[in-house]
Amino acid sequence: MSDITIRNATLADAPRILEIYAYYVEHTVITFEYDVPSLAEFEGRMRAIMQKYPYLVIERDGRIEGYAYAHAFVGRAAYDWAAELTIYLDHDVRRGGLGRVLYEALADQLKAMGVLNLYARIGYPQAEDEYLTKNSAQFHEHLGFTPAGTFHNCGYKFGRWYDMIWMEKIIGEHRPDQPDIVPYPY
Template structure:
């Protein structure tokens, strides 16, 4: 039986990654985006991320089943050691450990870069419904993230208001003389 493998995403993966993401845009409040982006717009998003941060996919026998990437928490220089993470797994392949495997690989990449803080911005239901449950919060908590903030009724989708929570996980040491982040600029050659 062939195992799943994690690798750096390539722009050629954009169509499949977009297919995975489209399900969440059209059928859930996991993302607060209303419209599925075009393939070209999605490629641009990928290129921008890949300029500095890891963008990973998990695949089996050449088929991508999920992806995860990091990006800046905020644009100011003092936030360089903090990243916001995003992860999406094919909706038909959930609860198979793919997300955990992706996040483990992503976390290791970020540790090697010198990142110290990870953040996840998560849509959160006041009452679970057909568009949003608490699975993402539970998944992140299982991986060691802690809720550090709640924004009440800040997202409106499917004629409903949803909360948004921020979760945080520390993965590095905070020094008085912190080394600069080693961004993944080498990926630029593959974009």
């Protein structure tokens, strides 16, 4: 039986997290990023997210197998109760249940902060190919996300056009006297 741990990411984890992400940049349209960022740039991205939101890693037997984080949905104060989520697993460990466990842990942390709406921005193929399938949308749907919108032919990578969809999940009650969210404690 494997030992599974979810914990806060640290900058010391950045090389392994970047290694996981690099596969998706170089071989898929799961991210529309063309070039793998430098370690310094990636650490800067992590630092910015960690100022307010959770950035989690999942380990199996002491090895980081994936990561997930939340970040500002739009970046204006009126949207503080909404967060966009991102998740990546090592490409060799997908479909083993780690993604669900990690995403649910992230949602629990966000709910504790007072976040009410979760959003996922997902590359979506008009026809599945070697770079992009509908797996991410199906994963989110399985976790209770519903479609919120489609942007047609908005992403271009590997010489092909791809759609992008937004999916959402409501995890809290919307009130007229909504308390402020509490930044994630690190």
